[in-house]
Amino acid sequence: MSPRWSGVKAVVIVSCLSSASLFAAPVDYNRGVRPLLSDRCYQCHGPDAAKREAGLRLDLRNDALRPREPGGAAIVQGNPDASPLVKRILSTDPSEVMPPPGTTKPLTRAEQELLRRWIAEGASYQGHWSFQAIQRPPVPQVDRLDLWSARPRNEIDCFIFARLAQDGLSPQLEADRATLIRRVTLDLTGLPPTLEAIDAFTEDTRSDAYERWVERLLDSPRYGERMALEWLDAARFADTHGFHLDSGRDMTRWRDWVIDAYNQNKPFDQFTLEQIAGDLLPDPSLEQRIASGFHRNHMINFEGGAIPEEYHAAYIVDRVNTTATVWLGLTVACAQCHDHKYDPVTQKDFYQLYAFFHNVPEAGLDGSKGNANPFIKVPTAREAAEITSLSTAVHKLQSQWDGSYPELDAAQFDWERSVVNEKWPEWTAIEPLSFRSESDTTLEKLPDGSIRAGGNSPDLDTYIVTGRSSLREMRAIRVEALTDDTLVARGPGRSADGNLVLTDFKLYLGTEATLKDSQLKLKLATADFSQKDYPVSAAIDDDPASGWAIAPEVGRSHAAVFEMVEPIVCSTESILTVMLEFKSASPRHQMGRFRLSATSSSMPHAAQDMAPNVVEALSVLSEDRSEAERKAVREHFRTHVSETGRKLRTQLDGAKKALVEAEEKVRTTMVMQEMEKPRDTFVLTRGEYNKPGEKVEPNVPAFLPPLSIGSPRNRLGLARWLADPRNPLTARVMVNRYWQMYFGAGLVKTAEDFGSQGELPSHPELLDWLAAQFIESGWDVKAMQRKIVTSATYRQSSAVTAQVLERDPDNRLLSRGPRLRLQAEFIRDQALFVSGLLDGRIGGASVSPYQPPGLWEELMSRTDGARWSAQIYQQSHGADLYRRAMYTFWKRTSPPPSLTTLDAPDRETCTVRRPRTNTPLQALILMNDPTYIEAARKLAERILRLASSTDERIAMAFRICTARRPTVAEAQVMRDLLNEQLKAYEQNPRNAEALLGVGEAQWDSSSGAVVLAAWTLLSSAILNLDETVTKG
């Protein structure tokens, strides 16, 4: 026996609380009266001042007992007959009776009598139970131990057993070992135990074998995943924004943080602090900033016509509601529009809470490209190291490129000398004789011989210029596209950014009249610069769809040289016609100013690769060059002339590209951040974003303990207040939700509502004891799980008789162990696990397993397939098909049907309690979803490999899924099913192969298709058993 247990025993012995005294107790206000007043009276006589009738409120004793006109105080202490309240509730006159007919449920006789008795006993009020400070109650004595075989193991059991004794029920003995290990393994890790674990546990006769196993589970990283899953519902985690297009976001680093926090057993107060205000902690770490993303998980909108203020308000309302539900178990949503009808939460309280969350530098409409502002980059350690090493490389190469590099500098010196000696072509102007536009562009000739376009700017155009030159021989024509102050962005093109697309350059000998057969063939075109995908060669390909363009080097003059196949010999009378065609798909991309010239040089392209500024710089003596000129020559040499230089450039470009790619791969995550200057917050009249009323400051509701003195009035102060041991709600609410994880229902069934309308706790003292224990343990989350799962209450057998079912139908009294259908994710994970398919990686990006085709596409509104837009389902392959369900990409407007059909919430808003339904659609999923068929096949392969006889195989498959051995009768049913199916597949082996083709995992053909298919179907049957999908 552990030391903890002996402590309990002592308490049991010394405790003197008698259960008999409970029956003689006077009317309990919190248990009997408040729920009645709340449900039937508060609507008109409660906290909401705006809807209060006759100025009477019954939620406050002073007000209910205050003398008033006419008729005196509503309640006369000790005297029901003199109390107008009693008279009104007993009245048979429809105009007088309370509550007024049709407004709510009438009071029953018993309820009327209860109120009467309560007034007769003095009409004493109590504060609402959950708003009272938490005090650790004494652990009760259990009376009937002599009659029972079951024994309490820790304090929990004393509370539970005492209550069972009171109700004349008895606890069950501990479940058998197989059931127990499966139950606790599923509960703490979300996965079933392996066969080896079952065997080891069953054979472990040490008295603390169970406790040892629990420790191993708590230490398993699977524990963090399992606990995080619960938290993801509460945090409304999803992979998409939820409103309208419902495009993607990435909060997976935040999810990783949650898993990690549970695995590290981060105390719940710290867990709270970091998620509500991690960004406001002193010198926050990257992890703490990631944690603050808790309140960025709400839905975000960017619908075209939406009004930003409306949605900004909706986000903050969501944060308030979520905080209240998750930490306080309060439903404050109604106070958005008016004072709460049942709980003392005023509308002002609501907006004071709102003020805490109102100072994030965020936009009302955002998220169209993924995460919405504010978000941060969150490299993993490996990514961070890679980025550091890449930027070092870039830095080094860049400084080599920009600075001296002896080998290159020497070569450059030689090159410069050779260039100066080289014969560069001389260009002679072509004097324009006539020029016109085929459209309505105005062309004018300038003194320097260039032609400038003006006036209208048509979508498409062709310029036709005839001219003459003094040369006797011509080998090439140069077209200079020149900048001009009259042009947009100084040109040289006429597009909005100064670009141009010369789709074709055509040259003719003669005038237009002779054009047809006088076209001159061109062999090579070069330019000083060409836009990517718009090479100048495209201007001589006779294809109007392609052409020469110059972006992003706009605002600068450029030149293109077109060399003829044969040089032409001409006289002074020879006339040339040049056609410049601008017919690209981009409208208005004509040249704005241009000049034509010709050369007889046999090397017309020499220096053509040199930008004009390089040519200019080269004409200056090297020692006289400016820094810019030096740079121009150096870069030209290194880029275009030197092989070594080019290599250096390639290295630099490669390193830069790798760095950009590495940075782009880094995931981002949305975080909280505080604005320098907080926004003003107002009470919003009727909750409408555009109706500000009274101005308010951040504060907590007045009926709860105040913020600590000196605590900052921001989210950090709020976070500290939430996790303050004096807060009466947080610890109660949390231990209740832990309880719910194991027993299906919390001690307070309405886990989301601890207010007047919520259900009262079934075991109020136990709840308080656990809450006190949780706080005093330093908010030790693992310790609380350990406490619950090592209790005898948890370890009871779940078998139930009709009589007990009658007395304790929903097991609220814990007269037996929990028996509950597994939650959606557990069912899928278990199937993958038992089949050996499960991919064990923890954390990381979300994945997209099998899903019926078209589900997203039928709902989407745009067809782009970008991952962030989440419009088209891109199914994963390989290991990503088999990750735990918690990593399945969660699209809010079309969540995975195989999970939602099994009651996973849609994650649109905070959920702390899932329903547990039982429907035919669930049966269809388990029978037909390829995930489960494939898992059945892999399970069949496994047992065919591991066991040899049919009986052994059946027993093994059954045991892998349920942890126990089948009975003889059960084995017989399975054998029959198998044999019938074997027969069927032998007659039709094609069917067998068809079944084995389901799923992307390869099949092991060693047993033959017929055998494997029959076993697959039997495995599928076992996966469909109630017992398999149930934690027993």
Next chain:
Amino acid sequence: MDINLERMRLLTRRQLFGRMASGIGTAALASLLNPRIFAGSAESGLHFAPKAKRVIYLFMSGGPSHIDLFDYKPKLKDYHGNELPASVRMGQRITGMTSSQKSFPCVFSPFKFERHGRCGALVSELLPNIASIVDQIAIVKSMNTEAINHDPAFTYIQTGAQQPGRPCLGAWLSYGIGAETQNLPGFVVMISQGSGNKNDQPLFSRLWGSGFLPTQHQGVRFRSGADPVLYLSNPPGVDAAARRRFISGVGQLNSMAKEAFGDPEISTRIAQYEMAFRMQTSVPELTDLSGEPKDVLDMYGIEEKGTDGGFARNCLLARRMAERGVRFIQLLHRGWDQHNNLPRQIRGQCLDVDRPSAALVKDLKQRGLLEDTLVIWGGEFGRTVYGQGALTAESYGRDHHGRCFSIWMAGGGVQPGITHGETDDYCYNIVRDPVHIHDFNATVLHLLGIDHTRLTYRFQGRDFRLTDVHGNVVKGLLG
């Protein structure tokens, strides 16, 4: 059968009654005990005698232009191109798509309107077939909503709230009065994409979601193709005989577990597997139209080119579901969000829906089903009288308008051959008998025998209603 009784006891205790107002819970109980609640005399459980036993809701997603379809305004011809007077707009907030427009010119409808039927209702030339049934329908011209954008507006008309989280009308009905059939889901949704605006607004599963109600009340999406219901078909290589053996085997093993553990949930699971098996037969039988005579297929226009995205087929399926006892059948037909090129888009869109919608009403009538089947046709809002974008001689667009829009209803206790409500000469504000979304929902529930103030579900300490704290039954629509 025992299983159901046992299940019933648990269901009612856990989910249905709660602290719910008396009345409707009894109905839920009765309908679960006896799925054919209306066949016998079990109607006493409802708040009053129902006129409608089921609903077929043809949801026109995107916001049809009431101005071009039902709400004829001859004076708009005079106002055409003129600025919408501030006295009419009265500060109405405008969506982000047109709020930066400098001018709000009125745009008349270029489509011809004529009087039809004995009632003389005015219907646009775009809807000749619907025009032919005006004596059987009630046109409501005074629908209104506060929402001006799709997401909140869809969510509002479907669930009674603009923000997500509430159950939709179909889920409320499933919860309140349960199913009429044991072989099919009680609430079915079918989606089609029309030929109007092809890049129409997205849809969301919350539109047929169960919100805070238990999951089994959410709509079941029926899709075209081999698997009308997700995961309905057996995997390849598993035929019906194998599936029968499989379910019997699983059932036997589950029965043994029931013996051992005593948990009544096991009995429910056995029953649900049997129901799943029945659905594997009943659903394909339902969606197989090969038995429908050609004149019926022609009436709906199914043989024609499928530009309607499947709307006609879905209408015929809706009738077949109604015959088989599906309680709430909702078609969502997209493509009505016509911000520009409205004349071209609405023509195509009307070609999709006009004939099948009218055929559905006629077909229900000839089969005697119209009297207890409520048919609803309408979208989430209407469209603005002022043009969006460039107004040319041939084309114009219209933005979202919530202050008034038109829908029609037929059968199920609705007064036929009437027009309810009236808007001003600008088709902008309602001047008579406004019908808010909450009033509309209250009326639909009333026709089904439910008092909308008494169909409640407790969530987070509050008794929620489809109509929140609003809604009045529109007496003028009741037959």
